[in-house]
Ligand SMILES: O=C(O)CCC(=O)C(=O)O
């Protein structure tokens with residue numbers, strides 16, 4: 001299968017406001033409206049981040065089980081109050097096999113945590129203490145802010161490329177409620193693999209499903225993956241094409257709410273993760289509007305639009321990790 005379905009685009013002209021920026025913007029729009037997936041070339045230093053920033057964030061997985069459990073969501077640790085943010089352990093539930101932590105905007109903007117409304121979408125993020133992981137919270141804050149600003153650049157480029165003002169698409173992200181997720185797909189026990197069909201490769205190169213096929217829900221996903229590989233994208237013919245790991249690059253794809261917003265022009269493309277025999281890490285950043293942002297799709301002006309958090313919550317119920325959660329009515333802000 002040709003790799004051209006997932007183009008690689010150097011972001012430098014866009015960030016530097018170089019004359020080639022129009023071409024870069026068009027390439028982003030073409031990819032968004034084509035396969036819905038691209039890799040973008042961007043070095044951490046271009047976002048004022050240290051080169052080893054991803055390794056620093058992944059120190060989270062060095063915490064012992066008890067420390068991670070203290071940060072676990074209510075579903076996994078009933079004594080804890082947090083339901084939307086926090087740690088999720090591997091669940092030996094066929095076929096997903098991953099652990100991770102979901103970090104909200106308060107990690108970079110403490111004032112965005114809202115403990116009054118009881119709305120899980122706005123709850124504060126449980127974090128390890130400074131003595132458990134020294135310097136980690138500061139790295140998380142720096143990375144979160146860098147991804148927010150990159151998300152803004154890409155959203156602005158998409159808006160302009162689709163013929164609308166930058167503000168149409170960037171305004172809902174002021175006071176946004178993005179999620180930074182750190183993921184570890186551990187090696188899966190051999191006896192579990194023996195009991196499951198491999199979905200890719202043959203012989204020693206066989207790989208199993210570790211992340212089920214899905215479309216992202218929200219707006220724009222900015223994903224770092226390590227060099228192990230295993231992220232695959234559904235092609236129009238129904239095959240799976242691998243997104244090759246690259247140094248100094250992020251994978252960019254789009255969620256269903258942005259696809260709807262664009263009247264179906266931007267594609268929310270299905271993807272899955274295969275592996276099982278090698279530990280793998282990835283760091284998606286789900287760039288999302290404010291919980292109370294009023295989203296008005298450009299082509300349907302006048303139909304009233306919707307409140308982002310309400311629509312997100314509805315859509316989240318399709319994801320097994322969020323089923324059965326109650327959402328107290330949000331304060332009317
Ligand atoms: O691990 C990956 O490469 C992708 C993860 C993903 O698709 C997701 O968390 O939505």
Ligand SMILES: [Fe+2]
Pocket residue numbers: 214215216271
């Ligand atoms: Fe995804």
